[in-house]
Structure formats: structure tokens, C-alpha cells
Amino acid sequence: MASDLAKYVNGLVGQHWRPELRGNCWGLVLKVQGDLFGRMVDPTSLRGQWEQSPLPTHGAIVLMAKLAAPSMPVHAGVCLILPGPLVLHVDEPAGVCLEELPQVQMRGWKPEFYVPK
16 A cells, blocks of 8 residues: 555544534545545536446445345445455444455445446
């Protein structure tokens, strides 16, 4: 992990997600996309500006649905390849967390990866 990226991610992990940071998983996605990748993301038109990737990709937005309702994403995060696929997201009550992809899936999430068109 590059030292600047490590410092940035380590500064977020474990923080309780605060209202001034938009208070939800999308707030984290918007912050990380802007800070790390220089992207301004409009969540209302995500599927028009981004396309699904079959593989985890560094910087991809991760939309997650519960396995019980796989067609309805209700959670979001950012994929970081450090070196394996990790998902940076908000988890109550832990706050911001960085989890390996299998860990996310074991907790009942079905992730989909979206990259800019």
C-alpha cells in the first residue's frame, strides 16, 4: 500500500461516521472518490455515468445488496486493491471499516463493482 494511500485509509478506518461527512455510506463514497480519485460522483445518475465491471477494480464504487434481495442495492463502498480486493465502507456500530471481499460476502452482502464509462 502506498504510504499516502495507507495514511489516508488509516485515518478513516475506525472513525464513527459523522453527520458533517453526510452521515451515511454514500457520504463516504463521495468523499473517497473525490479525495483519492478526483471524481465528482452524482449518486442519482450513477448507472448512467458508470458501468458494471465483472471484477473488483481499484477505485470502483461497490454497490451492495443483501443476498436475500440481490436486485436491490442498499449499501455502498469503494473498492481498493491493496493488493487484494478490499471494500472501504461504513458499518454500524464499528464506523468506517476496510474489509476483504470474502468477509463482506460472508456478512450477507452481494457486491457489484462500477467504474467510470
